[in-house]
Amino acid sequence: MTAKLFGEPVGRREDPRLLTGRGRYLDDLGSGALAAAFVRSPHAHARIRDIDVSGALDIEGLVAVYTFEDLPPRVAEPLPLLIPHPALAHGRTARPLAKGVVRHVGEPVAMVVAHDRYLAEDACALIRVDYEPREPVVDVEKAAEGGPAVHADVPGNVAAHLVQEVPSAAGVPARQMIESAPYTLAFRLDIERSAPMPLEGRGVLARWDLDDRSLRVYSSTQTSTGVRMAIAARLGLPLPSVEVIAPDVGGGFGVKLVHPWPEEVLVPWAAMVLGREVKWAEDRREHFVASSHERGQAQFVRVGFDGEGRVLGLDVTLLHDHGAYTPYGIIVPIVTSTQLLGPYRIGAYRVEFSSVYTNTVQVTPYRGAGRPQGVFCMERTMDRIAAYLDLDRTAVRAANLIQPGEFPYDQRMTFQDGRPLIYDSGDYPESLRMIKELIGWDSFAEFRAAAAADGRRVGIGIGCYVEGTGVGPYEGGHVQVTSDGRVHVSTGLTSQGQGHETVFAQIAAGELGVPLDRVSVVTGDTRRLGYATGTFASRAAVVSGSAIALACRKVREKALRIAAEALEADPADLVVEDGVIRVAGSPGAAIELATVATLANPLRYAFDAEAARATQFAAPGDPDRPPIAEGEEPGLEGRAYYSPLRSTFASGMHAAIVETDPDTAEIKILRYAVVHDCGRLINPMIVEGQIHGGVAQGVGGALYERMAYDSHGQLRNASFMDFLMPYATEIPHIETAHLETPSPLNPLGVKGAGEAGVIPVAAVIAGAVEDAEGIVIDRMPLSPSDLFRLREEAARRR
Amino acid sequence: MLVTLTVNGVRRGASVPPRRLLSDFLRHDLALTGTHVGCEHGVCGCCTVLLDGEPVRSCLTFAVTVDGREVTTVEGLARADGEMSPVQRAFAECHALQCGFCTPGFLCAVTALLRDDPAPSERQVREGISGNLCRCTGYQNIVKAVHRAADLIAEES
Numbered sequence: 001m002t003a004k005l006f007g008e009p010v011g012r013r014e015d016p017r018l019l020t021g022r023g024r025y026l027d028d029l030g031s032g033a034l035a036a037a038f039v040r041s042p043h044a045h046a047r048i049r050d051i052d053v054s055g056a057l058d059i060e061g062l063v064a065v066y067t068f069e070d071l072p073p074r075v076a077e078p079l080p081l082l083i084p085h086p087a088l089a090h091g092r093t094a095r096p097l098a099k100g101v102v103r104h105v106g107e108p109v110a111m112v113v114a115h116d117r118y119l120a121e122d123a124c125a126l127i128r129v130d131y132e133p134r135e136p137v138v139d140v141e142k143a144a145e146g147g148p149a150v151h152a153d154v155p156g157n158v159a160a161h162l163v164q165e166v167p168s169a170a171g172v173p174a175r176q177m178i179e180s181a182p183y184t185l186a187f188r189l190d191i192e193r194s195a196p197m198p199l200e201g202r203g204v205l206a207r208w209d210l211d212d213r214s215l216r217v218y219s220s221t222q223t224s225t226g227v228r229m230a231i232a233a234r235l236g237l238p239l240p241s242v243e244v245i246a247p248d249v250g251g252g253f254g255v256k257l258v259h260p261w262p263e264e265v266l267v268p269w270a271a272m273v274l275g276r277e278v279k280w281a282e283d284r285r286e287h288f289v290a291s292s293h294e295r296g297q298a299q300f301v302r303v304g305f306d307g308e309g310r311v312l313g314l315d316v317t318l319l320h321d322h323g324a325y326t327p328y329g330i331i332v333p334i335v336t337s338t339q340l341l342g343p344y345r346i347g348a349y350r351v352e353f354s355s356v357y358t359n360t361v362q363v364t365p366y367r368g369a370g371r372p373q374g375v376f377c378m379e380r381t382m383d384r385i386a387a388y389l390d391l392d393r394t395a396v397r398a399a400n401l402i403q404p405g406e407f408p409y410d411q412r413m414t415f416q417d418g419r420p421l422i423y424d425s426g427d428y429p430e431s432l433r434m435i436k437e438l439i440g441w442d443s444f445a446e447f448r449a450a451a452a453a454d455g456r457r458v459g460i461g462i463g464c465y466v467e468g469t470g471v472g473p474y475e476g477g478h479v480q481v482t483s484d485g486r487v488h489v490s491t492g493l494t495s496q497g498q499g500h501e502t503v504f505a506q507i508a509a510g511e512l513g514v515p516l517d518r519v520s521v522v523t524g525d526t527r528r529l530g531y532a533t534g535t536f537a538s539r540a541a542v543v544s545g546s547a548i549a550l551a552c553r554k555v556r557e558k559a560l561r562i563a564a565e566a567l568e569a570d571p572a573d574l575v576v577e578d579g580v581i582r583v584a585g586s587p588g589a590a591i592e593l594a595t596v597a598t599l600a601n602p603l604r605y606a607f608d609a610e611a612a613r614a615t616q617f618a619a620p621g622d623p624d625r626p627p628i629a630e631g632e633e634p635g636l637e638g639r640a641y642y643s644p645l646r647s648t649f650a651s652g653m654h655a656a657i658v659e660t661d662p663d664t665a666e667i668k669i670l671r672y673a674v675v676h677d678c679g680r681l682i683n684p685m686i687v688e689g690q691i692h693g694g695v696a697q698g699v700g701g702a703l704y705e706r707m708a709y710d711s712h713g714q715l716r717n718a719s720f721m722d723f724l725m726p727y728a729t730e731i732p733h734i735e736t737a738h739l740e741t742p743s744p745l746n747p748l749g750v751k752g753a754g755e756a757g758v759i760p761v762a763a764v765i766a767g768a769v770e771d772a773e774g775i776v777i778d779r780m781p782l783s784p785s786d787l788f789r790l791r792e793e794a795a796r797r798r
Numbered sequence: 799m800l801v802t803l804t805v806n807g808v809r810r811g812a813s814v815p816p817r818r819l820l821s822d823f824l825r826h827d828l829a830l831t832g833t834h835v836g837c838e839h840g841v842c843g844c845c846t847v848l849l850d851g852e853p854v855r856s857c858l859t860f861a862v863t864v865d866g867r868e869v870t871t872v873e874g875l876a877r878a879d880g881e882m883s884p885v886q887r888a889f890a891e892c893h894a895l896q897c898g899f900c901t902p903g904f905l906c907a908v909t910a911l912l913r914d915d916p917a918p919s920e921r922q923v924r925e926g927i928s929g930n931l932c933r934c935t936g937y938q939n940i941v942k943a944v945h946r947a948a949d950l951i952a953e954e955s
């Protein structure tokens with residue numbers, strides 16, 4: 001009997017190679033390739049007067065130097081604006097190499113190709129760029145108040161402006177609901193910039209086949225199909241002549257979803273022009289100043305509520321710092337605006353945002369993608385209401401929760417996929433009960449009293465969120481059973497450590513009734529599947545997982561049909577176990593899936609003994625029918641696509657207990673608890689790993705990580721020495737509990753899990769520190785020096 | 799300059815410029831790409847290898863300075879018959895890796911850690927791995943794996 005696989009903590013299939021140094025990451029490939037390096041702007045805003053490359057020409061091993069002037073028009077054009085939106089009136093994207101103006105430190109100005117990276121960097125250092133510095137604008141509020149223009153033709157630096165109104169059930173708009181509410185509060189909440197920071201930077205390797213006139217590109221990307229289409233369009237190549245492969249990828253967290261990067265256009269172009277393999281592997285400083293950041297947002301809240309803390313009206317204005325360019329459209333502020341609502345039924349809602357240009361690195365989604373900011377907004381609002389009414393913080397939340405009987409629940413907004421924001425399923429009151437129990441919410445007063453007796457300060461915080469996952473438009477799955485009984489599964493989206501090879505194999509093995517070790521999975525290789533979207537928005541298990549399940553079901557149906565003929569049985573009587581198809585109840589009658597695969601492909605030629613079984617005289621078949629019946633295809637394989645009706649909504653609640661040092665203001669997380677609902681779990685071990693990693697990134701964002709730009713637009717902490725990513729000594733033990741409310745939207749009942757961990761952490765920690773200190777916390781991250789300052793200010797006010 | 803050293807028990811050599819980093823030497827001259835580079839400035843620990851048994855940052859070491867010495871990389875941690883070391887097996891068992899980019903550095907650091915302290919406490923484990931960054935796992939399962947590896951080593955010796 002095939003062991004139950006779906007829902008089991010099956011060990012990962014990717015581990016043996018990754019543990020023994022046999023992983024293949026981008027910079028492990030293409031030994032002997034030429035190396036590219038880039039001259040990047042040292043100014044946040046400047047006009048380029050002249051570029052003098054002559055100094056570099058003497059470098060031995062130099063192959064080529066390119067500036068904007070050297071690029072053909074199609075290559076030199078601004079990069080695509082990937083997700084246009086009617087509200088994005090002034091979308092702007094960078095060119096692969098700057099034309100005349102640079103708008104942030106790190107913007108590429110020239111590309112050098114040399115025999116190795118050392119020599120390429122030597123050459124870069126000898127290229128003289130004559131800049132005429134211009135006044136930059138770094139602070140988002142200054143930019144919005146009419147500071148220097150980042151783009152000369154964008155008035156007021158405003159890229160986009162969007163207002164969304166959801167009136168009350170009786171049709172009353174939010175502002176009016178607030179005016180007439182028994183109680184109102186108004187305040188501001190800020191989140192600073194951080195960045196995804198995968199440990200492997202970006203990278204591209206391109207190989208132009210002169211004989212074949214075809215291009216193979218390896219990219220450390222979250223979307224190989226996206227990169228492929230972009231490159232083919234840019235370089236004017238027929239799509240079938242371009243293949244893009246995402247090898248092992250050392251983390252992505254959103255940044256590698258942006259495409260094509262300047263380097264993803266220029267490196268393949270150089271490979272074509274030079275007829276040589278060319279590779280670029282990003283270094284850490286480049287990653288800081290030339291990829292993407294996220295999270296920076298100023299948020300202004302007005303809320304009206306009743307005596308039980310029910311929110312009658314909520315009015316939020318967001319100032320979104322978009323950096324210098326908008327290649328990914330306005331997805332981040334849209335996600336904040338919509339997901340801010342969380343698990344709550346809000347009387348009436350109005351949200352308005354402005355997306356504003358600054359002379360800093362561009363902003364695109366980072367794991368959580370605007371949700372951490374939205375949840376910070378909503379959860380801090382719940383805490384404020386509780387404080388105002390002197391109610392328990394969980395009681396205020398309970399008063400606002402959507403009830404289990406209310407699903408599907410329509411939030412009456414448009415989500416980031418352009419489809420209605422309708423929650424499919426969930427059980428928020430149960431989730432709240434579980435998190436209170438897990439953290440010991442009701443007995444915390446005793447813990448606090450005991451700690452206080454020892455002169456210690458502790459506090460508790462809670463944060464709730466809902467996360468739209470598994471967005472469309474679609475993914476595909478291809479499943480092939482070969483005559484050796486092996487099952488080859490492929491899907492187009494890519495992997496960056498989520499264990500897709502394992503969970504997709506679990507799904508396929510379970511659906512087909514074969515042992516797990518016969519299944520192999522390939523992701524992110526356009527040679528195997530050319531249609532895909534990519535890995536983001538916690539969508540892989542939902543969308544690719546469902547597509548693979550559907551493809552397996554096709555294969556299984558075909559296998560049973562062929563087996564039924566061979567066994568002269570009714571397909572309905574057949575069962576598949578351990579790769580063998582049997583007639584239920586008659587032990588002798590069985591056929592291997594491998595044999596069925598052989599029979600599924602009628603042959604003229606026998607290449608081995610197994611194949612001989614399918615040749616024309618060995619298996620003559622029905623003389624009145626063609627060897628392949630009408631509507632059938634040779635082989636035992638199936639392809640299916642899954643296109644979700646709309647997103648499926650995962651949810652969760654986190655709680656933490658923190659201790660703050662009365663003298664040093666050091667903040668220590670004593671306990672961190674997570675209740676998580678991502679529908680049916682395919683592999684609980686992998687889901688827990690995703691949660692742990694997400695929480696750790698959340699802790700980084702809450703307490704340590706910030707982009708320290710000075711007023712000149714210099715990023716002063718562009719290294720791991722100064723940008724403080726947490727080590728094991730900073731991350732607490734994370735306690736988890738799962739709730740499973742299956743999604744009714746997809747065949748597996750699953751919801752996404754990839755981003756969940758990171759979403760509410762800043763809100764939870766802020767609430768806990770506020771509880772410990774009795775000082776209002778309204779901006780994150782919060783360092784010990786920040787807390788120290790807040791204490792001093794509070795003392796002055798007293 | 800010719801650099802000759804013993805890597806994973808095998809004598810290897812290559813002629814490289816004096817400024818060649820040990821990380822690049824291993825990866826690009828000797829094609830041992832299991833050692834990774836995450837920062838090139840000595841903070842992330844991805845490039846950790848064992849130099850005469852002690853963990854060092856290969857991105858902060860010039861290849862010419864280790865001429866004649868002995869280096870162990872992630873490719874050399876498994877037994878000669880290919881069976882993974884207890885530390886490697888524990889990492890798999892405890893799901894202590896996701897993208898795997900930081901993993902070779904952790905494996906080398908933990909191998910040395912457990913050799914010096916076969917039964918570390920939770921705090922000692924966290925301190926012991928606090929020279930290595932991981933952006934994926936949140937460290938919890940890495941900590942678990944270090945304890946598990948300690949148990950495996952004790953059982954098997």
Ligand code: FES
Binds near residue numbers: 840841
């Ligand atoms: S690459 Fe050597 S410490 Fe980061």
Ligand code: FES
Binds near residue numbers: 897898900
């Ligand atoms: S597993 Fe990805 S950085 Fe550690």
